[in-house]
Every structure is written in structure tokens, then in C-alpha cells.
Amino acid sequence: MYKYDQYDHAMVRARVEDFRDQTRRRLAGQMTDDQFKPLRLKNGLYLQLHAYMLRVAIPYGTLNSTQMRKLAHIARTYDRGYGHFTTRQNLQYHWIKLEDAPDILGELAEVEMHAIQTSGESIRNISADHYAGAAADEIMDPRPWAETIRQMTTFMPEFSYLPRKFKIAVIAAEADRAALRWHDFALRIVRNEAGEVGFQVFAGGGMGRTPFIAYEIREFLPTGQILSYLQAVLRVWNRHARRDNIHKQRMKILVHELGQEEFSRQVEEEHQHFLALGEDFPQAEYDRIAAYFAPPAFETGLPDEIDRSDPDFAVWLDQQLAPHKAPGYAIVNISLKPIQGIGGDITADQMDVVADLAERYSFDELRVAHTQNLVLPHVRKADLYAVWETLRDAGLADANLDLVTDIIACPGLDYCTLANARSIPVAQKIADRFADPQRQRDLGELKIKISGCINACGHHHAGHIGVLGVDRKGTESYQLLLGGSGDEETSQAKITGPGFDEDGIVDAIERAVERYREVREPGERFLDTYRRVGMEGFKEAIYG
Amino acid sequence: MVDPTSPLPHAGAAGGGPDRATSQTSAVTPTQVGNTLRFRDDPVPDEPAVSLDAFLDQSNANSVRLEAGDDVRLLGPVLERVRLVEIDFPKFRDGRGFSSARILREMGYRGEIKATGDVLVDLVWFMRRCGFDSFAPDVPLNLEDVLASLDRYPHVYQEAADDAVPIWKLRHPELQNG
Numbered sequence: 226m227y228k229y230d231q232y233d234h235a236m237v238r239a240r241v242e243d244f245r246d247q248t249r250r251r252l253a254g255q256m257t258d259d260q261f262k263p264l265r266l267k268n269g270l271y272l273q274l275h276a277y278m279l280r281v282a283i284p285y286g287t288l289n290s291t292q293m294r295k296l297a298h299i300a301r302t303y304d305r306g307y308g309h310f311t312t313r314q315n316l317q318y319h320w321i322k323l324e325d326a327p328d329i330l331g332e333l334a335e336v337e338m339h340a341i342q343t344s345g346e347s348i349r350n351i352s353a354d355h356y357a358g359a360a361a362d363e364i365m366d367p368r369p370w371a372e373t374i375r376q377m378t379t380f381m382p383e384f385s386y387l388p389r390k391f392k393i394a395v396i397a398a399e400a401d402r403a404a405l406r407w408h409d410f411a412l413r414i415v416r417n418e419a420g421e422v423g424f425q426v427f428a429g430g431g432m433g434r435t436p437f438i439a440y441e442i443r444e445f446l447p448t449g450q451i452l453s454y455l456q457a458v459l460r461v462w463n464r465h466a467r468r469d470n471i472h473k474q475r476m477k478i479l480v481h482e483l484g485q486e487e488f489s490r491q492v493e494e495e496h497q498h499f500l501a502l503g504e505d506f507p508q509a510e511y512d513r514i515a516a517y518f519a520p521p522a523f524e525t526g527l528p529d530e531i532d533r534s535d536p537d538f539a540v541w542l543d544q545q546l547a548p549h550k551a552p553g554y555a556i557v558n559i560s561l562k563p564i565q566g567i568g569g570d571i572t573a574d575q576m577d578v579v580a581d582l583a584e585r586y587s588f589d590e591l592r593v594a595h596t597q598n599l600v601l602p603h604v605r606k607a608d609l610y611a612v613w614e615t616l617r618d619a620g621l622a623d624a625n626l627d628l629v630t631d632i633i634a635c636p637g638l639d640y641c642t643l644a645n646a647r648s649i650p651v652a653q654k655i656a657d658r659f660a661d662p663q664r665q666r667d668l669g670e671l672k673i674k675i676s677g678c679i680n681a682c683g684h685h686h687a688g689h690i691g692v693l694g695v696d697r698k699g700t701e702s703y704q705l706l707l708g709g710s711g712d713e714e715t716s717q718a719k720i721t722g723p724g725f726d727e728d729g730i731v732d733a734i735e736r737a738v739e740r741y742r743e744v745r746e747p748g749e750r751f752l753d754t755y756r757r758v759g760m761e762g763f764k765e766a767i768y769g
Numbered sequence: 770m771v772d773p774t775s776p777l778p779h780a781g782a783a784g785g786g787p788d789r790a791t792s793q794t795s796a797v798t799p800t801q802v803g804n805t806l807r808f809r810d811d812p813v814p815d816e817p818a819v820s821l822d823a824f825l826d827q828s829n830a831n832s833v834r835l836e837a838g839d840d841v842r843l844l845g846p847v848l849e850r851v852r853l854v855e856i857d858f859p860k861f862r863d864g865r866g867f868s869s870a871r872i873l874r875e876m877g878y879r880g881e882i883k884a885t886g887d888v889l890v891d892l893v894w895f896m897r898r899c900g901f902d903s904f905a906p907d908v909p910l911n912l913e914d915v916l917a918s919l920d921r922y923p924h925v926y927q928e929a930a931d932d933a934v935p936i937w938k939l940r941h942p943e944l945q946n947g
Contacts, residue, residue, distance in 0.1 A: 232924050232936040239922045247891070263861065264891055346862065376936070380922070382898035382929045383871050386864025452927070464868050468837070502875065504928040507944055510937040 226289055226590065227372045227517045229337045236379070237334045240341055244268050245327035252324060266345030270326055273640050277321040280343040281333060285353035285371040285395070286314030286593040288338075290580040293591055295336045297576035303329055308576070310561060310569040312633060312684055313392065314352050314593040315343060319640055341379060346387045348378040348459075354396040354403050355594040358518060359556050359602040361548040365422065367397040367414055369515035370448065373506060376514075377452045384459050388466035388474035391459070392431070404595055404711030406430045406439040407687055409476045410458060415445065423447050428458060429480025429488070432681035437477040438715050440485040442492060452506055453499035454492075460499075461491045520551075521588035521603055527553025531606050538613050540662065544624040546609075555606050557587075559599040559616060560623035562631050564660045567649050569597030578619040586612055595711075597633060598626065629671040629738070630656040633684050637677030637694065638701075644677035646694025646701035647727075651675055654731045659738075668738060671751045674709070687711035689752045690734060691718040703730035707737065707763055708755045719760060721767055733767050740766035801912055805905040808897070809881055814853040834885075841869040848878055856901070858886035867899045874900035874930035890914045894922065900930035 229237070244264075251261040258272070265271075269280035281296070288296075296316055300308045303325045304318040311317055321329070333339055343350055351371045358366040374393060378384075384391075394403045397414035405411040411427040424446040430439030446454055462476045465483075480488045529552060533539040547556040559579065562568050571579075583591045583601060586608045592600035604612055616622040625631045632655060635641065637648030652675050659665055674688030678695070685691030691706035702724040709718030725733050738751070740763055745754045755763065799808045807813070818834035819827065825843060832853040835841060844851060854873060856866040870882050881903055884896055888906035893915050896904070904910055925933045938945055 230940070232939060235923045236926070236936075243921050260889075263889070346864075376926050379926045380895070381927060382895040382925075383867045384864065385867055385892055385895040386862050388864075460868055464865055468863050468865070498875070502928075506937050507941065509941050509944060513940065 226287060227284075227368075227514065233337070233376075234334075237337070237339050237341070240268070240339060241327060241330045241334050244330055248323060248327050263345065265326075267342065267347060268326075268330070269340030269343030270321070270323075271344060272642075273319065274642055275640070276319065277323055277326065278640070279318045279321045279326060279329060279340060280311070281316045281318070281338060281340050282343045282350040283314050283316060283338075283593050284375050285351055285357065285368050286355050286595075287353075287357075287368060288591050288593070289589045290584040290591070292336045292338055293576050293580035293583065295332060295338070297573040297580070299329055299332055300573040300576065307570055307572045309567075309636070310571065310593050310597050310599070312595050312597060312682065313350060314355070314595055315350055316593070317636075319636070344390075346389055348381065348384065348387070348391045348393065351375050351378075352392070352394045352403055352408070352595060354398060355592040355600050356402060356547060356556055356602065357397070357592075358520065359549050359554075360398055361550045362400055363396075363398040363550075364416060365397050365414060366518050366520075367395040367412075369511065369518045370412070370414065370451070371395045372514050372518075373511055374451065374455070377455070377506065381459075383456070384463060387459070387463055388468060389471070389476070391476065399713060401711070401713040401715070402594075404684070404687060404715075406715040407432055407684070407711055408439060410455065411439055412451075414448075417445050421447070424451065426454070428492075429477045429485075431475050431477040432684060432686050433475065434472060434679040434681070435475075435478065436681065436686040436717055437481055438717060439477075440480060440488075442485065442489040448511070449505055449508060450496075450500065452504060453502070454496050456499050456504075457492045457495035460495050461488070465491075521590075523551040523554060523603070524605070525552075527605055527607065529553055529606060531609055535610070537617075538610060541613055541622055541624040542609065544626050544628070544666075549603065551603075553606055555604055555609060557601040557604045557609070557612060558594070558626045559601065559621050560625055560631065561598050561621075562625055562656070563620065563623050564630060564656045565653065568632055568634050568652055571599075575619050575621060578615060578621070582612055582615055596631065598631070624662065625665060627670045627672065628665040629659045629668050629673060630665060632656060632673045632675060633688075634675040635677050635683035637675075637683075641677065643680055644694065645696035646677045646703065648675045648677040648683055648694060651692060651694070651703065651727060651730060654727065655734060658731050658735060668742070669750055671738070672710075673734070684711065685709070686717050687715075688718055689750075689755070690737065692730060692734075693720075695724065697724065700726070702726065705730060705733050705737070705767065707760065708752065710752060721760065721764055723768075736766050737763050799912065799915065804909045805883065805903050806910050806912060806915060807881075808902040811881075814881060816853075818853060818855045835866070835869055837863050837865045839869070841872050842876075844873070844878075845876055848876060851878065851880055853881045853883060854878070855883045855885050855905075858884060858888055858906075861887045861889050861892065867895065870896070870900040871930045890918055894919055898925070898929040898931050898933065
């Protein structure tokens with residue numbers, strides 16, 4: 226994992242003091258909330274329905290046990306004893322007092338964490354494959370590049386007030402576990418025919434009210450040119466985006482209006498200009514950062530066999546593991562989607578349990594997945610039973626990874642000022658309906674994603690089944706969408722037809738799922754069947 | 770055409786070195802001239818700034834005013850006669866002017882760049898880094914607040930239009946003259 230040096234520490238500490246001063250001026254009445262708002266938004270502090278919400282950056286979803294314990298401590302001391310992991314691998318506290326915010330940032334700085342640029346019109350936290358550094362299928366660990374880009378994009382003066390937010394993701398495998406093409410700017414690390422490493426670059430993706438899947442704008446960018454290229458993209462967008470309508474200012478709108486070719490042409494022209502300035506980071510700096518991500522000292526000669534005699538353990542094993550690059554090791558997914566729970570929520574005590582497991586069994590590393598689950602990336606197969614027992618005792622051993630109850634849902638009307646409808650209760654009702662573990666396993670991979678408004682924080686556009694909450698004449702109504710995906714075969718879900726009330730949407734989902742069971746061919750997932758038979762077959766089942 | 774080594778008039782005045790703690794942008798002491806906070810010691814241009822269209826039509830004007838949506842690169846061919854560029858911020862959230870200023874410095878322009886309109890004290894550090902060297906916002910800035918904000922961050926992570934040494938260079942002193 227990356228470790229701050231004196232410079233990183235100095236910058237984060239300066240940010241804490243900067244924010245402390247701004248908060249003091251606000252509390253003393255020297256600033257209105259209107260004046261304070263742009264400042265707090267650069268620091269991840271939102272004013273929500275009931276309280277302030279603080280979004281803490283977890284760069285590329287990686288953290289260690291010390292950091293997780295600090296998050297638990299903050300949850301206990303300044304919040305209501307829990308936190309919420311988000312679809313961009315961050316953590317949110319929903320019950321924060323403004324006067325505590327500077328102290329919380331101070332506590333975070335002690336463990337090399339911050340909330341810089343986690344909201345507002347800025348370059349947000351860089352997300353990455355949550356299996357990075359462990360996955361059997363990656364060509365390298367993408368996190369050194371994510372960290373390098375984090376530093377490049379921290380307090381970038383020219384892009385202090387971008388037209389809107391800007392989200393970056395980095396992966397290094399064919400399989401896309403990071404919803405790459407739903408980002409404004411996305412990089413897939415590839416090797417060319419000469420064996421050189423570079424980036425396949427995508428731009429202009431995003432969800433919200435006008436969803437677009439990112440286009441490829443560069444087939445192969447030499448890694449050493451990433452800063453000049455990124456600046457070129459940002460400058461083209463910063464100069465030419467609309468500024469008159471906040472809903473049309475995301476980069477996806479500009480890319481779409483100019484077209485893929487014209488946008489790429491303008492970027493290439495600006496890139497030549499930036500290359501001439503010679504501001505790209507040198508290889509030596511990348512090497513310095515990459516050294517922190519050297520693989521842990523994996524033991525060799527470990528057995529791959531696992532004792533499956535405990536049937537509950539065997540069920541969990543079959544659902545929650547992913548292949549590790551080192552023999553004798555496994556990647557363990559920890560579900561934060563208990564049937565009666567709130568997806569992504571975790572108590573302070575559970576954070577401590579997970580931190581202990583990471584320290585003892587996973588080389589002190591944890592990951593946050595964009596699906597709002599956690600990952601122990603490097604566990605010896607021989608330790609899996611002990612890990613499972615501890616998780617089970619902490620209420621963290623649900624075996625539902627990628628199944629119908631592994632639902633992404635935004636906080637919705639229970640917390641959010643933007644929402645039109647509640648998301649959490651709908652997710653709970655759906656999970657209840659499909660709670661039977663055997664039924665879940667029979668249905669196989671099925672990703673349900675729920676947003677409480679058209680801003681799409683719950684990723685409904687990318688759901689195999691998506692649910693969108695809308696406000697219809699003062700009552701909550703839910704639209705049903707089918708066929709979306711955030712993986713390497715990215716697709717955008719389509720609306721089935723008229724919406725439903727809260728109970729009606731659960732019934733409608735069940736009818737769609739039962740139609741899948743009737744018509745599926747062997748080995749087909751819900752999404753495969755939908756792609757084969759199309760919307761009509763499902764519509765008939767849903768609306769009769 | 771581009772002179773990345775010293776785009777600001779005062780560049781290099783305070784020296785550099787790997788252990789320098791403060792970026793060059795805050796090392797120049799500003800003066801208050803009327804409502805303008807100025808980080809330059811040359812005479813104040815006294816002609817009123819004209820619009821970009823008017824400036825391109827009038828061969829004797831030397832001060833130009835850019836609206837947020839104006840294309841600063843149109844000044845490239847006539848840069849020789851420019852002494853002052855005013856860049857307007859219609860609202861602080863409109864960040865186009867940051868790019869305009871930086872592009873001017875990249876084109877080798879050494880004259881004054883003045884920020885007008887909705888300018889917040891908390892953005893002055895970023896504006897200085899982009900090449901702005903005078904500030905005449907609608908609500909005048911308090912000199913002490915500006916100095917405090919420029920003093921707040923000890924380092925920078927990346928290069929811009931100032932001569933602040935980015936952290937990566939401080940980490941690799943062996944590369945500094947390479």
C-alpha cells in the first residue's frame with residue numbers, strides 16, 4: 226500500500242487547517258451557507274435532510290486495518306456508530322455536526338486519509354478494480370497508476386471549477402469489475418504487440434438523467450503521457466462545455482454533442498500542446514509510487530484443498546470467493562447485504578472485526594467494492610474456515626455475492642435532499658421476497674440496482690434489473706428497467722413501461738424473474754436471456 | 770514560442786531548491802492600487818480594456834477584456850501589443866477563465882492578467898498558479914485574507930503557469946536540472 230511521505234502529510238494537514246478556518250468563519254457568522262457551500266463541497270461535506278453528511282475518500286478502494294479502525298472510531302465518536310460504503314468505493318457518515326467536521330478531518334489525516342475533492346465540481350476519488358493486486362486475470366496492479374493520478378489531480382489549479390464533477394476509473398484486466406465505461410474518463414491498462422504497457426482510454430461515460438456509455442478515444446496511450454493527456458481532455462471540456470444548464474455540463478454531453486471523432490481530434494491537438502510543455506511525471510516518480518504496491522510475501526507450497534465438511538461454510542465458499550493469482554490463496558468477498566439490512570452499511574464493531582481479519586489473515590489489506598461490499602484480497606485457503614467463523618459471528622457471512630439480494634441502492638429519500646422516492650425500503654422488500662438461499666442460487670447472477678431519483682446514484686442504468694424512483698403527483702412511483710450492465714459488455718438498461726407502487730414493483734420484478742426461469746437455456750444468466758429474447762417477452766410477463 | 774521556465778515577470782526572484790517550502794506565487798508581495806490587488810511592480814496600464822472583437826479590430830489598443838466564453842487563442846497573433854488582459858468571472862463556479870489565463874502564459878505572454886467579477890479569496894491561490902497577477906473583483910479582496918490563503922499550502926503536486934516546484938521534483942532532486 227502507498228505510504229505518505231513528508232509532502233503528502235504536509236498537504237493533507239494544510240487542508241485540515243484550511244477547512245478548520247473556513248468552518249470557524251461559518252460558525253462565527255462571517256459567511257452565509259451560500260458562501261460556505263462551495264468550500265465545504267470541496268471537502269466532501271453535504272447538507273442533507275437531517276444533518277451534514279461527510280464523504281471520506283478511500284483512494285482506489287484500498288485501506289489497511291489502522292485506517293478501518295479509525296473509521297470505526299469516527300463512527301462511534303462523531304456519528305451514530307455506523308458508516309455507509311458507496312458505489313465509488315468511498316465511506317459516508319450521515320449524522321455529522323458541522324463543528325466536528327474539522328476534527329474528523331484531523332483524525333483522518335493521522336492515518337493518511339482525507340475528504341479532498343469527494344464532492345463538488347472537482348476531479349473525484351479515483352476508483353479501481355477492487356481485486357487489484359490479487360486477481361488472477363490482471364496484467365498488472367492498476368493501483369500505482371491510480372495513486373499517481375490521485376497526486377496529479379489533487380488541487381489542479383486550472384481545473385479548480387470544472388463544469389461538473391469528473392470521475393476516473395482504472396483497471397488492468399479484460400474483466401471489468403469497476404463499471405469502467407460508466408465513468409467520465411476511464412483507463413484500461415493493456416499491452417500492445419511490442420509488449421509495452423499503455424492505456425486504452427475511454428471518455429464521456431456517466432449515468433444521471435442523460436446516461437452515456439464512454440467511447441474509446443485512444444486505443445493505446447503510452448503510460449508516461451497520462452498527465453498531459455488528461456490535462457488535454459480536461460481543458461477541452463473546461464473551455465467548451467455549456468455553463469448555462471447544470472444538467473448539461475457533464476463531459477458526456479460535450480463528447481456526445483461533438484461526436485467521438487471530433488472530441489478525440491480536439492483532445493489530440495491539445496495533447497500535442499501539453500506534451501511540448503513537458504509536465505508529465507517522470508518514470509522515476511511512477512517507480513517510487515509503484516514500489517509501495519509490491520506484492521506481499523506470499524508463502525509458497527500452500528495447499529489448494531479446502532475442507533468443505535461444514536455445509537454452511539461450503540455454501541459461503543461457493544459464493545464469496547474469487548480466484549487469486551498466488552497458489553494456495555483466495556480473494557474473499559464480505560457481503561454488506563444482509564436480507565434485513567441496509568446495503569453498504571456497517572457498524573463500528575463490524576469495522577473492527579473486519580480490520581482484525583485483514584491484519585491477521587490478509588497482509589493488513591482491505592478493499593471496498595463499488596457494489597458496496599468489502600474484500601479481503603489475500604487470504605490463505607487454509608485460513609478460510611477461521612475467517613468465515615469470525616464473519617459469521619459478526620453477522621457478515623451472507624452468501625449472496627452477485628445474487629438477486631446483492632442489491633445496490635442509493636440512500637434515497639430516507640437521507641437525501643435530491644431524492645424523489647425511498648430506495649432502502651424497496652431494496653429490503655425485494656430482498657425479503659427472494660430471501661430463500663436456494664431460490665437465490667437457482668436464479669444465479671442477477672444484479673438489481675435502485676436509484677431514488679434520476680441522478681442515478683444507485684446505478685439503475687447499469688442494473689440487469691434497474692429500479693428508478695420517481696415522484697408522480699406527490700406519491701412515490703417506481704419504474705422498472707431491464708438489460709443494463711457495468712461489466713466489460715457494458716449496456717444501458719431500458720424502461721419496461723408504466724411504473725408501479727412500492728409493492729407493485731416487487732411483484733413486477735418477480736414476474737420478470739419467473740419469465741427468465743421459464744425461458745432460460747442451460748447456463749444462461751438473467752442478462753443473457755434478456756439479450757437473447759429481448760424486451761417483448763419480458764413485457765408480456767410483467768404487464769400481462 | 771512557449772517558455773515554460775519563467776512565464777511570470779517575477780519568476781526566479783526568490784530562488785528555488787529542493788527544500789523550499791513555499792511556492793513562488795506567494796513570494797511576490799502584492800500592492801493595493803484602488804480596488805485592484807496587484808502582484809506586479811511595473812506601471813499600471815491606463816487604457817480602458819476593450820472587448821476581444823474590438824481589440825482585434827483596433828490596431829492601437831493595448832488592453833483587452835475577455836468574457837468567460839471568449840477564445841483566448843485569438844490573441845496569439847497580436848500578443849506583442851497586449852499589456853493587460855482582463856478575464857471576467859461571471860460567477861465563481863464558471864472556471865473557464867482559469868484555462869484562459871494559463872493558455873496566455875503558455876503562449877509566452879508576460880503582461881498583466883487581471884481577474885474581475887465573482888472572485889473568491891479561497892480561489893486566489895489557484896488563480897495565481899494559472900498566471901493571474903492582479904485581482905479587481907466586484908467585492909474587493911482583503912489583503913490580509915489573500916496573504917493568509919496564499920500561505921496555506923506548503924507545496925504543489927503539479928506544474929502550472931507559476932514556477933512552483935512540484936512535489937515529484939522535490940522527491941527527485943537528481944532530476945531537477947535534467
